Amino acid sequence: MKKVIFILAVLVNLVFATEEWTRAKMEQAHRECERGDIWACVGLGDGYLFGIVGFNKDYKKAKFYLEKVCKKDKNIKQDEFFLEACTNLGLMYNNGFGVNQNHKKALELYSIACDGGFAAACQNIGWMYYNGQGMQRDMVKGAAYFRRACDSGNWMACSNFASYHYSFGDKSKAAQYLKKACNLGKDEYSVQNNPEYKSQWQKDCDMYDILK
Numbered sequence: 001m002k003k004v005i006f007i008l009a010v011l012v013n014l015v016f017a018t019e020e021w022t023r024a025k026m027e028q029a030h031r032e033c034e035r036g037d038i039w040a041c042v043g044l045g046d047g048y049l050f051g052i053v054g055f056n057k058d059y060k061k062a063k064f065y066l067e068k069v070c071k072k073d074k075n076i077k078q079d080e081f082f083l084e085a086c087t088n089l090g091l092m093y094n095n096g097f098g099v100n101q102n103h104k105k106a107l108e109l110y111s112i113a114c115d116g117g118f119a120a121a122c123q124n125i126g127w128m129y130y131n132g133q134g135m136q137r138d139m140v141k142g143a144a145y146f147r148r149a150c151d152s153g154n155w156m157a158c159s160n161f162a163s164y165h166y167s168f169g170d171k172s173k174a175a176q177y178l179k180k181a182c183n184l185g186k187d188e189y190s191v192q193n194n195p196e197y198k199s200q201w202q203k204d205c206d207m208y209d210i211l212k
Contacts, residue, residue: 021054059098103134119152
């Protein structure tokens with residue numbers, strides 16, 4: 001079983017992803033963000049980063065709005081919107097989306113979100129360690145982050161943790177985490193509406209049926 005380890009590239013909050021942003025809604029969000037509403041700032045940041053319906057991708061604007069929320073002096077580190085903003089800002093640095101690629105900065109931002117309990121950020125740290133992106137490769141440490149994210153409900157981390165076990169011949173553990181990935185991805189918007197992720201998710205479900 002040869003599995004491809006993906007970096008999680010769609011971290012959009014379900015509300016942001018499923019609703020079309022009209023011009024009026026966008027203008028209202030701009031006003032609310034300026035008044036300090038972090039929900040509005042993250043919505044705009046995600047919209048410009050991922051090109052959600054109603055937005056044109058604009059990495060400069062995405063960075064501007066995500067940075068308004070992801071600030072170290074903010075006393076909201078357990079707020080899900082703060083954690084999402086830091087994760088998606090980390091995604092920009094990790095991939096060089098509108099910024100100079102900087103793995104160290106990406107890891108710093110992911111770590112803030114992961115330590116705050118944001119599973120997708122832990123998954124992305126696992127990917128960096130597992131594949132040696134911007135650091136010395138450490139598959140064991142990467143797998144530990146995959147498990148941490150999987151235990152918090154991230155389907156992709158469960159898939160990657162299953163791959164780790166399969167690569168060492170532990171089909172029982174692989175099946176256990178493939179089942180979890182399959183169950184978690186079933187109702188995940190970013191899986192069912194992203195052909196690449198849906199294809200990988202379906203492979204996980206099919207492989208579980210073989211191994212169980």
